[in-house]
Structure formats: C-alpha cells, structure tokens
Amino acid sequence: MGRFFICAFVLAPVLAFPQAVKMEALDKLAAKASQSVNVSLDGQLLQLASKFLSNSDPDQANIRKIVAGLRGVYVRNFEFTSKGEYKDADLEPIRSQLRDPKWKHVVEVRSKEENADVCVRQDNDKVTGLAVVVAEPLELTVVYIDGPIDLDGLAKLEGNFGIPEDIRNKVEKKSK
C-alpha cells in the first residue's frame, strides 16, 4: 500500500502534464548550420517575457493573452549553406515522439525536396500542444508549443504572427 502511494506521488506530475516533445537531439545540427535559432522558453520564462511585451502594440498584447496558459515554447531553426547537411534520420527522434497516439497529424506535405508536418496534441477534445516540422533542402525548422493553445487568439494576431486560417480550420476539424 505504501509503495502504491509512493509510486502515485512520483508519477502524479508526469501523468498530470502530457509528455513534452524533447528537441535536444537536434542541437548537434547547430555545428553544421550557417545560422541557427534555439528558443527554449519554459512556463516561468514565458511569464517573464510576457511582462515585457508592449501594451501599445496590439500583436504583443495579444501574444501576452495567448502565452498566459502555455507551459513552453520551443523552436529550433537551422539554415545550411549546402544541401545534405542534415539527414532525415536526424528528424527521427522528433517524428517518433509525434507518432504517440495523443498526437494527430493535421497537415502533411510531402514533396521531392520539402516535407512539412503540422501536428496537434489533444486531451479531452482540447488542443494542448502544437508541433510543426518543416524540412527544406537548406533549412530545418521544428516548433513545439506546449500547453492549451487558443487558436482563435492566434488567428487574431496580425502581421507576421497570425496562424493561417486554413491550418486553423484543419486543427478545429480534427479536434471535433
């Protein structure tokens, strides 16, 4: 009985929050890239960042609302000078995590040179995660947003921030 409570105590935080997508496997590509972006903002940093967002800029004010419920935003973006600097196998650690039944593919683009995937994680019909993987010949991008995502809020963002309507519609259809 005691062991049960100890296990429950240890596993409770793991079960309460869905498994996060681990992106560390991609970090080795930074050495090969001509330019790389590595953004890792956990819940605490997101809250800190949101305090510094401008109130006068409507986009930034909207971002603050969206970020309020998030547990993390993680982005890896690598730009290469020549083709073949990364292999499809480099993406396998990410793709294998997205094959979990909780993740659903909403968009899958396959072409000769470019592959793109948009996946959403759902818990009780609520979108609790968004992952975007874009593999281009000279650029590789992986985005993982952890937490309940307000798609309407994201769509309201103007300029360069908003989620395109088409993709939002696909996510909404999948979550219904």
Added chain:
Amino acid sequence: MIDFEDQLRRALARQEPSAGFADRVVARATKRRPSPWANWRTWAAAGIAACLCLGALDLEMEHQRKIRAQGEAARAQLIQAMQITSTKLHKIQKKVRGSS
C-alpha cells in the same frame, strides 16, 4: 519594647554626609558627558552599517538589472519564435493551397 524602639531610633537617626559630599555631587552633575560620536568605534560601526546598506542596495539593483535583461531576452526570443512559427505555417498553407 523600649529596647526595640531605641534600636529603630538609632538606625533612623540623621547622619551627616562625609566632608566634601556636596562638592562632589555638584562636580559630577556639571561634568560634560563625552558625545558618542567622539568615539572612533561609533564612527566605524556607522561606516560598516552604511557600507552594508549600500552593498545590499547594489545587490538588489543588480538583481533587478539581471531580471530585466532576462525578461527582455525572453521577450525577443518569444517574438522570434512566433515569427518563425507563423512564417512556416504560412509557407505550409501556400503549399497546401497550391496542391489542392
């Protein structure tokens, strides 16, 4: 009983002070006490206290500066992350529209 009263009377009988008592009292009353600030120890203690206060203030300001720098960096990262996400999603949207 009479013996007890005699003892009490003797014990409470007026006694003259020793010679020079009044002069000693007046001399002590008029003597100036040295100011606590004349003592170097007081100055040293005040100096240490001031240094500690300034040190604590500087530490707090440094902490605030660090938090501000961290916040500004996190804000820039967040905006960059949103820009990259949006750019890629728009690109995917174009592909999807193009193929349909």
